[in-house]
Amino acid sequence: MKVSLNWIKDYVKLPEDMDLTRLAYDLTMSTVEVEGAEDLAKRFEHMLVGVVTEVCPHPNADKLRICRTDIGGGDIREIVCGGTNLTAGMRVAVACPGALCRWHGEGEPVEIKESKLRGVKSYGMICAASEIGLGDLFPTDEEAHILDLSAFDIAAGTSIADALDLHDIILEIDNKSMTNRPDLWGHYGLAREIAALYGLPLSRFRPFPRDLPAGDLTVTVEDPERCPRYIGAELTGVCVKPSPFWMQSRLWRAGMRPINALVDITNYVMLATGQPTHAFDSDNIQGHIIVRRAKEGEKLLLLNGKDLSLSTDDLVIADDAGVVALAGVMGGAKDSVLPTTHKVILEVANFNAAGVRRTALRYDNRTEASSRYEKAIDPQRCDQALELAAELFRQLYPEVEFTGLVDHYPAPMACKELDVALSWLERRLGKPLTQEDVSHKLGLLGFTTSFSGDTMHVTVPSWRSTGDVSIQADIMEEVARMYGYENFEAAPITTSFDGAINQLDKDLERRIKEYLAIRCGLQEIFTYPWMDEQYVNAILQDTTGILSLSTPPSPTEKMIRSSLLPNLCKAVVKNERYFTDFSLFETAQVFRDENYTAPYDEREKLPSQRKHLGAAFVGSDKDITTLFRRAKGVVEAMPRYTHMEAYTLRQVEKPVWADTVVWLNLYLGEEHIGDLALLSKKVSMECGIKNLAVMLLELDMDALIPFRSRTNTFTHLPEYPMTDYDVSVLVDGETRWDAMRDAILEKRHELLHGVSFVDEYRGKQVPEGKKSVTLRLTIGSAEKTLTSQEIEACAASAVKRLAKHVGAELRGK
Known part of the structure; x- marks a missing residue:
């Protein structure tokens, strides 16, 4: 935001010897960040007012002319110029050698030097307004028009800074540093801060009489929550004319373009007080003013030419005929100030910050007014704005008359x-x-x-x-x-440490990542928290409970992730072009529209947020068995290597995206915490995965239980040899390996140290409905070398337990 120090001085009398560097430093350290301070007059060094005494044709160029110009004290210089509006007696802006100008108002500034143009020596340059940075202050439709200063009663040789009273300091304030300070979005607010910093008196605005009758003006506010206060003042005796130069100059210094006196007054009040105002052509307002929500299907043509189809969430200003303005954002083209306006209704209102922000974002139409309203302006500021506006109207329009005043303020704001x-x-x-x-x-x-x-x-x-x-x-x-x-002295921080905080869940997450990346060779990925509809529809299928973004990054990515699998599959598709054998994993939060919690305030409810682990094991679809075993091995070994309570793998309920055969559920006790399964061929095709098999894992990490300490214990290497003893048994075809293992180990023989799966066979030598399973028993003693009889006895005990629990028969008997 640009701030004029001269404007600030209207409200607080700064000492004449005020050091600008000190002022900028004090404001930065106490209030807002001053990014820079510019002495405006220095822009116009070596520029002065000249009076053209004679305009002569150029002997070598049809479009150039030679201007004999008085640059002060009777010093007549010849300057070659291409301006189309040059006449004798015209006051012009002359850039003398050493001045910095932009050719035709474009590009970087260049230094003006004495030179020859088409063979004629030229002293300096007669400038257009845009060439010396005054294009907005002196607008013109003709590119070749020279800045005409004839309306100013100034002598030749006067510096441009003196002639146009441009001796001012412009402070550049960082907007981000005052996002939470709506009181500073105007010159008066900053003047109040400066007055407080230096203990100086602050000027007040002249009070405005509040006992005026309403007259024919009526205002109805249907939504007082979105519009806590609305002041409408009707004025006659005005017209559309240029505002005085001092007002135009102040608006220009603050970064706004002058329009006409009526519009300039409203902009001036906003830049002064931080309170936006708006003027309606009273003759175009039919009936009375209504502040309400827009109706379905209503349209509005804005001042900037945008044609809007309004939402029922938009707050609008309307009359009996329809909508006339978008509240807090911009007025309508047909009801605001027009060339024939002679009577206006001045709006000074307070609008809800969140509502204005939503409306401005919805139509991508942020304005100076909406930028201030969305910071939450206090309703009392309307009084200051009305007082200043009334004073300016009386100053610019001596015949003005206030014919009606309505102040709708049903619930005055209570101070904190x-x-x-x-x-x-x-x-x-x-x-x-x-x-x-x-x-x-x-x-x-x-x-x-x-x-x-x-x-x-x-x-x-x-x-x-x-x-x-x-x-x-x-x-x-x-x-x-x-x-x-x-002024505060640095002091050492004193605190007491009661002991290190052991964050077991964070340590477990770290161990899981290291296990997958280092031991298992998976690549960690990071994806955006939104999901593509293509993968959601293919994998999740049901979108119930999935949250959506109000402003999605693209039309197909509006859903926030409720599972890691859609983004994992999207990553597989991207990598499929370069690799045929790879594995990926990601740990991230997922969000569900359930189990809402409000940690601080019931108005700030949050959705369910769980930390999940997702992984994709990708390989050739010709060798699914190897891919499944690798993925299952990674999942089964993870509890051991990461020091957490073990989960079990069961087949209870098939995930909707899984193959009909190759799938497992992960259970911790009786709680279902995840799935490991082969992505079905149909879902793979819908995702765009071709000629590859994908094993997917998704696991609820918040459900995992880390051990409080390492459970590893030291065990001596056996002094006597261990024996591997293979046995083959016939069991029912549906018997699971884990059931056989549990049967053997539940009450194991004292010499039995372990059991592992070797092989499975189904064929002609095995009865229908049966299978042959080969198991390897690890048998040994810590005290001696076992005899063959002892080994046979231990193996027989294992077979006996298998026969009892799963109906196994030793093959060949």
Whole structure:
């Protein structure tokens, strides 16, 4: 935001010897970040007013002319110029050698030098407004028109800065540094801060009489929550004419283009007070003004030419004939100030910040007004805006008459009140404070205070009560910045450590990532938190409970991820072009429209958010068995290597995206925590995966239970040899390997140290409905070398348990 120091001086009288560097530093350290300060007059160094005494044709160029120009004190210089509007006696802007100008208003500034143009020597340059940066202040439709200063009664040789009163300092304020300070989005707000910093008096606006009758003006506010206050003032005796140069100049310095007196007054008031205003042509308002929500199908043509189809969430200004303005954003083209306007209705209103923000974003139409409303302006500021506007109307239109005034303010805003302990402030700031000092510092900012013992009761001024100051820490910040942050001495932080915090869940997540990436060779990926509809429809199929973004990055990516699998499959498709054998994994939060929680306030409910692990094992569709075993091995071994409670793999309920045969569910106790399965051929084709098999894993990491400490124990290597003893048994074709393992190990023989799966056979030598399973028993003793009889006895015990629990028969008997 650009701020004129001369404008600031209207409201606070700065010392003549005020150091600009110090002012910028103090504002930056206490209030807002000053990015730069420009002495405006320096833009126009070596530029002065010249009077053209004679215009002669150029002997060697049809479009150029030679202008004999008085540059002061009777010093006549010849300047070659191509301006089409040059006449004798015309006052012009002359850039003398050394000045910086932009040719035809474009490109980088170049230094003007004495030179020859088509063989004729030219002293300097007679400039168009755009060439010296005054294009917005002196607009023209003709590119070759020279800046005509004949309307200004100034002598030849006067510097441009003196002639146009451009001696001013322009402060460039970083908008981000005052996002939470709506009171600073106008010159008066910054003047109030400067007055507080230096203890200077602040000027007030001239009061406006509030006892005026409503006259024929009526206002109805149907949505007081979105429009807490609406002031309408009807004026006659006005017309469309240029505003005075001093007003145009101030608007230009603040970065706005002058339009006409009526519009310029509304913009001037906004830049001065931070409160937007708008003027309607009263003759075009039919009936009375209504502030309401837009109706379905209503349309509005804005001042900038945009034709909108309105939403029922939009707040609008309407009359009996329809919508005339988009509240807080922009007025309509047919009802705002027109060339024939002679009577206006001035709107000074307060609109809800969130509503204005939504509307401006919906139509991609952020304006100077909406930028201020969406910061949450206080309703009391409407009074300042009305007072300044009335003064300006009287100044620019001596015949103006206020014929009606309506102030709809049913629920005046209550100022925020807080209790803060002085001892708490001292402890937090590390500086002894007195009641008098604190009360004085806060009083300069408009806060009122009272004390009851150690407790200070603070009433926040209206312009800081819209969310900026709401907790004790905000009061502490106000006191600290008024003392000056540089006036606080650094002190060592004192604290006590009660012991390290062991975040088991974070450690487990780290171990899982290291296990997958280092031991298992998977590549970690990171994807966006939204999902593509193509993969959602293919994999999840049911979109119930999936949250959507209000402003998605693209029309097909509006759903927030409720599963990691769609994005994993999208990553597989992208990598499929380069690799045929690879594995990916990702850990990230997933969101579901269920189990809402409100950690701080019921109005801030959050969806269910769980941390998930997703992985994709990709290989040739000709060797699915190897791919399945690899994926299953990674999943089965993970609890051991990452030190967490083991889960089990069962077949209970097939995921909708899975193959009909190759799938497993992960259970921790009786809780279903994930799935491991082969992506079905149909889903693979819908995702665009060709000629590859994909094993997918999704696991709820929040359900995993890490061990509180490592469970590994030291065991001596056996001193006596262990024996591997293979047995082949016939079992029912549906018998699972894990059931056989559990049967053997439940009450194992004392010499049995382990059992593992070797092979499975079905064929002619095996009865129908049966299968032959070969198991390897690890048998041994820590005390001696076993005899063959002892080994046979241990193996027989294992076979006996298999026969009892799964009906196994030793093959060949």
